[in-house]
Amino acid sequence: MGPGLLGYTIRRLLWAIPVLFVISLLVFYMLRLAPGDPVDAILGQRFQEDQAAVLRKKYGYDQPIHVQYVKYLQNLARGDLGVSIRHQQFTVSEVIIPKIWVSTRLGLIALVISFTLGIFAGIYAALARGTFLDPLTISFWLAIDAVPVFVAAPALMWLFALKLDLVGLGWRGFASPNIILPILVLSLPGTAGIARFVRASVLGVLQEDYVRTARAKGLPERTVVFTHVARNALLPLITVIGLSLPGVAGGALIVEQLFGIPGIGREGFDAVLAPDFDVILALVLFGSLLFVLANIAVDILYAVIDPRIRLGAGRG
């Protein structure tokens, strides 16, 4: 599009810097102000005070918080995310990057399945409106969605691993059939929301004048559905897709926990419990960065595709 869009993009990207700065400040202070510092976590319950003091000095925990924060930012600017308390030989990046990669791949597979199922279910339900198939389709997915992950997981494990003996439990990588259960548990619950979204959107578009016009001029129903309806109805889905991407990289804490997947969600949980400050902080910043970028990308894509949306236009 025109120069307006470029300016908007640059403005939004520049906005992202203070946003991320505020997030890092908030989270840094929250973590540091919480009782119990990482040194307690390293040493456990019994330790000598002088030993603790040495460690505090080594990691800089004896400094005032704002000094620690500035130091953290300086390190961050150099790409140094700090040191993990629990994995002492490794830097934070070395700990989290492989795990992010596992979670992202797993999440993307689940995302593709969810969206494929959801789009088809949604369009199907919308076109079946007026028959019992519409509420049946939606209710079916809503019922699936209502089962908490930590109920579905043991139930599926029991059925497929213990009773039918089709898959094993435990993580064997992406090539093993063991991956089927976590993928199911990750992808199926999301389908309901997408189906419902698509259905509402399709129903809205079905009433647009241009659909009536398309029908009135005698276009075959298939052309109407796929070119006029689906294309416009799936447009708002960009938001949903774009905003679910950061979550994918953030991993799925409970599913990873239950299935023993070495992903980033589980790492985050362990880091919170430890507490492993630098890992938590890195994960929060990473998640936030992805989210902010996804937001910007969604807005820009939207403006490119639908010129009716005026970007950042203030009124009077």
Added chain:
Amino acid sequence: MRSSTRAFASARDGAEAVSEEAVITPAVPEAHPVSPGRRMVRTLLRKKLAVLALIYLSLFYFFGIFGPLLAPQDPYEQNLSAETRLQGPSAEHWLGTDRLGRDIASRVVYATRTTVVFTVVVLISGSLFLGLGLGLLAGYRGGWVDTLIMRVGEVMGGLPTLLLMLAITAAFRTRINDVSFWLEDHTWLGDDAATVTKFGIIVLATLPFAWIGSTRIVRSQALAIREEAYVLAAEAMGAGTWRVVSRHILPGVMPLFIMGVSAGMAGTAGAEVTLSFLGLGIDPPTASFGSLIADGAGPQTLERYPHLLLAPAIPVALFFFAWNLLGDALVDLLSPRGHLNG
């Protein structure tokens, strides 16, 4: 002609469902039935499900409020002898007993109380006040107000929610004893102080994230609607801000807001259940669906003691399902444009 009869039928449709839910009965004249067969099946299934969902939710909230009067036994009373632990359902213990010989039926009833209190608190404070209010303000006002609200929302919403909720609860939980002892000494809470403190922590952890979803939905919808010709026409005719927002923006915003809230309700309740499942929310001896499920989760446990998982899992899954169904039906009912389509 055709569309007007349909509009009539839909208005009637709506009126029926509204009176079933005993809210308000708008003065809609008796209209003649239009397409009986199909519409009946659809109405039957869809609205019946919504009514069932509503009945279930009423029952759930009723149990939540009057739990202590309805629970068959004391949910805290332990009985550690071998023949009273981990028993399946019986006449004495309708849903069996847990590892400590406590009556599961009573614990489930008390768990509904936990869920009820939590959802009501977060719904009123998070979605209704913050979500709808800020969304309308941002969407219709635009300008710097919009920028400010959305940037704050972006900061909050940009945070990885579950991780942050865990970090907040984990950080505050180390202070639970200080706070609850203080509350015990200085307020009328007494023995409930520890539970109230835990509630406070999870509400505190949920609230920063509870408004963003609805605000975003309301705002984007308001933003689209304010560009519509009828809004511009109303403004051109001199309608005030309040009138434009309440008469023209709000009706268009409502369906998506309600869909957001009802879908969010399952999520809100889910946050507490999840935190409790992970041991960072409401933990034993206070009953919560999360900790009850955690007791029975695991394929081997499920094989040997299925009641441990099923007794809490079924009511809570139905609770989420009911909210989802209700939200879905509400969208269908309230959408001003949805009905015109047969």
